[in-house]
Amino acid sequence: xxxxxxxxxxxxxxGMNAAIRAVVRMGxxxxxxxxSVRKGFRGLINGDFEKMDEASVSDIIQxxxxxxxxxxxxxxxxxxxxxxxxxxxxxxxxDGLVVIxxxxxxxxxxxxxxxxxxxxxVPATIDNDLAYTDYSIGFGTAVNNVxxxxxxxxxxxxxxxxxxxxxxxxxxxGNIALYAGLAGGAEGIIVPEIKFEMDDICKLLIxxxxxxxxxxxxxxxxxxxxxxELEKKIMENVDIEVRSTILGYTQRGGNTTAFxxxxxxxxxxxxxxxxxxxxxxxxxxxxxxxxxxIEIGExxxxxxxxxxxxxxxxxxxx
Ligand code: ADP
Ligand code: F6P
Numbered sequence: 410x411x412x413x414x415x416x417x418x419x420x421x422x423x424g425m426n427a428a429i430r431a432v433v434r435m436g437x438x439x440x441x442x443x444x445s446v447r448k449g450f451r452g453l454i455n456g457d458f459e460k461m462d463e464a465s466v467s468d469i470i471q472x473x474x475x476x477x478x479x480x481x482x483x484x485x486x487x488x489x490x491x492x493x494x495x496x497x498x499x500x501x502x503x504d505g506l507v508v509i510x511x512x513x514x515x516x517x518x519x520x521x522x523x524x525x526x527x528x529x530x531v532p533a534t535i536d537n538d539l540a541y542t543d544y545s546i547g548f549g550t551a552v553n554n555v556x557x558x559x560x561x562x563x564x565x566x567x568x569x570x571x572x573x574x575x576x577x578x579x580x581x582x583g584n585i586a587l588y589a590g591l592a593g594g595a596e597g598i599i600v601p602e603i604k605f606e607m608d609d610i611c612k613l614l615i616x617x618x619x620x621x622x623x624x625x626x627x628x629x630x631x632x633x634x635x636x637x638e639l640e641k642k643i644m645e646n647v648d649i650e651v652r653s654t655i656l657g658y659t660q661r662g663g664n665t666t667a668f669x670x671x672x673x674x675x676x677x678x679x680x681x682x683x684x685x686x687x688x689x690x691x692x693x694x695x696x697x698x699x700x701x702x703i704e705i706g707e708x709x710x711x712x713x714x715x716x717x718x719x720x721x722x723x724x725x726x727x
Pocket of ligand 1: 418419481482483485486510512515516520534
């Protein structure tokens with residue numbers, strides 16, 4: 410193997426840049442020529458390659474987003490698109506590819522591996538919904554971004570004696586809501602993995618008001634439903650003012666935390682080591698603070714366990 414390439418795909422996640430940096434620098438140190446692919450699998454189909462050197466990845470370790478940009482490519486989901494992409498990799502003599510992204514990107518990487526392009530998947534998604542790894546790149550930063558918002562919203566919420574619903578991202582996963590809720594001392598955490606009762610939320614808010622508490626923060630995962638609707642329903646049931654905030658894309662940007670920078674550096678470097686060892690169709694990850702790699706199809710077939718222990722702890726500490 411002589412030439413390797415790196416791309417980012419799917420939703421951007423803070424730490425993708427740190428992972429790109431690690432792939433490029435580790436790749437060069439192993440004697441590879443390293444190429445970047447712009448705009449994910451779409452760029453691969455279009456042959457959007459650029460040779461990288463150490464300086465190409467200077468001053469990016471701290472930055473959110475992805476310098477390579479990302480894309481959601483419908484064409485690549487087709488067999489024809491995948492063949493075009495594999496063919497383009499062959500034309501440019503790309504022997505190995507590091508795919509940084511979430512489960513959709515991993516599915517793409519698996520298909521490309523089956524077409525003879527050695528691929529390694531690096532997990533990067535704020536949703537933290539890949540089961541085989543304890544954490545994916547970007548999740549920790551997103552949680553910290555939510556914490557910033559909780560602090561700010563708490564100030565105004567207390568001043569008006571209001572309850573605040575904060576809707577967070579995560580697609581079908583409640584991980585961001587759970588971790589931010591526990592770390593931010595939220596009064597309620599509503600996630601898709603656990604059935605919630607409207608009556609319980611109303612009771613909680615009234616009990617807190619009766620204790621003289623000035624505010625309540627409820628973290629709602631987007632996978633459960635709409636914050637505005639919940640706000641309306643609560644106010645129909647209890648005489649407490651409720652305001653909701655949808656954090657949206659603020660969660661995905663900004664300065665990358667030390668945790669994500671280190672995770673991304675370790676996983677990016679590990680992906681290159683696997684390519685150097687002639688491996689393909691593997692996903693790298695972290696379990697119990699140890700780096701692991703498993704077959705990418707197996708990684709995709711696993712079901713994420715919800716950390717019930719943390720959810721119950723948060724409920725006890727409310
Ligand atoms: P993520 O990687 O964050 O889960 P997406 O689900 O949008 O994000 O997937 C990113 C890209 O991966 C898609 O735009 C598509 O090009 C590719 N992809 C997703 N699902 C498949 C699939 N079933 N087969 C081939 N490629 C796929
Ligand atoms: O997968 C990451 C994520 O930010 C989800 O939490 C969210 O539901 C989705 O992407 C938003 O997707 P888009 O960037 O296409 O609006």
